[in-house]
Amino acid sequence: MADEAAKPATPAVPYMTRELKSGLDLTDSTVTDEFDERSWDMVVSLGLSRQLTTGKTLVDLADAGMDDIVVCTADLGRPTQVETFGRRFPDRYFNFGIAERNMIGAAAGLAAVGYLPVISNYSFFLALMGVENIRNDICYPGLPVKMVGTHSGIAMGFYGTSHHCCEDIGALRTMAGLNLMAPCDGTALSSALKGLIRHPEPIYFRVGRGREAVVYDTAFDFRIGGSNTLREGRHATVFAIGNLVKAALDAADILADEGIEITVVDMYSIRPIDREAIRKAASEHGVLISAEEHNVTGGFGAAIAEVVAEEGLVAKLHKVGMPDQYAILGPPTHLYAHYGLDGPGVASTVRTALSG
């Protein structure tokens, strides 16, 4: 480890530009014109997280007359971008400070007296720290609380293990009465919230850091138990969630040049899962690949494996995901390449699956 660390550092990549800054609301920023083009503070950095559309979507819904929406966060209103809602509707925005379990219980209380709470927080603090409160305060009473767990998987890169979340699907997939959705970009998240805001049961939406590549140009009918087939091919099917949807599409391009045609399905509904899509892939070619930014043990791929086994399907499943270990540190894109959670990584697994 010391030898690895002693390697010369690669220079920081400049990702902040005057153009990017010019499109942002910098009212609260301290980075004025006298500062460097590349300098940024917390206000400026929010410009990078464009796929976190929760705040804007909830403002739209509230403007359209949904008076019962209330938003809860735990000192992460800015990073998760629901402060947009707080500015527009300050009397319906509750910031609990860094007190996640208190927030979850209070959201249950708000739901119990007739409000429609939406929690927005980092997934590792919401789903992992708050797992017992989610179970006892929200799921068991069956309260219609909507939870948006952001920055899931290893999107936080060098922030380290405490800020990685490769266990939330495993933990929450066992919660009776909880729906588990994975909108893969900002349009999907917006579609999910608009489509499911009135769903009578609790829902956990697993989303990324907000810097994800765009998959969807237009809104779609986001359904519990649904999926979207984004590309069709005859050799294998990749069932993907989150960041891996774009990776699977990239893999399809890479493989097409080699004469390999794959189907790519955005399996945005993890629980309940679209069993028919799995049956279809098994009957067509039986070569299944699951792709997730989560531990391959007990996660989304395991949910597919259950369907294959329970229904006696003739298929072999190859899982793309985090190995059953804690991630090393590094910048997110470097980590994705390291763990094969990108186009080349998915393509490599597809080749292995077809050669077996």
Place this chain on the structure above:
Amino acid sequence: MSSRALKNVTREDLKDKARLIRRETVRLTDICGSGHYGSSFSMAELVAALYYQFMHVRPDDPKWDDRDRFLLGKGHAAIGLYPVLADLGFFPQSWLDSYTRLHSPLGDHPDVKKVPGADFSSGSIGHNLSVSVGMALGLQRKGSPGRVICMMGDGEQTEGQIWEAAISGAHWDLSNLIGIVDINGAGSDGDPQATMATEPLVDKWRAFGWDVIVLEDGHDLEQVQDALNRALNGPGDKPRCVLAYTVAGKGVSFMEGTWQWHLGFLGPKDLERAYAEIEAGDIG
């Protein structure tokens, strides 16, 4: 109550070490592309005094049983701790140059499995005081002279687990347990007191059974040394809490007192401005 000798350092030495913390925070952030300037700068004098004057550690034997332990509950300020650990010889200076790169042991938060000298991992706010209670309890039972120091943030005071830990620390008379709250007035969503008020903290910690030491200016080294000496070497059989009032971003004028520079990045020209202010500064 165990007490341990103070190391012989001058006030100018400590000022230099605090400068080292600020300078390296700026440099490592430049390697990484983003960094917690504000939280590192606010604790610089406290960390310098702890490691160079008060704490008994052995860089050549980082797991020495009787060492004093330092747990950084506000783990996002690790960027200000690594330069000190490297300077003391816990790991090679070259590790700093690869801060946050793929395979580096040094990430945004301290990791006990990767970083010699880091006494526990953190990053999930609110955990480390509980871990400190366990360490203090064990060391007390063993009769060790080791003390356990847990540096928390002011935003961290909203975590329920802090108060569960506080209750247990007082219940078991953990006189070898020292809490420090770096009250720098900056969190992710702004001033923690505006997000969720926790003041008056002095009354709360007293009510939870701790001896409380109010450090009015956490950048005045004379006050810092006095407060830490009372906390680490003072009489009594209770755990002690230092409420350290500090300034987020202290040492770089355009960062001081702002929440906006809790996390940020400096372009080349601003980087030079920051280095120049840090070198010219005479804090302490």
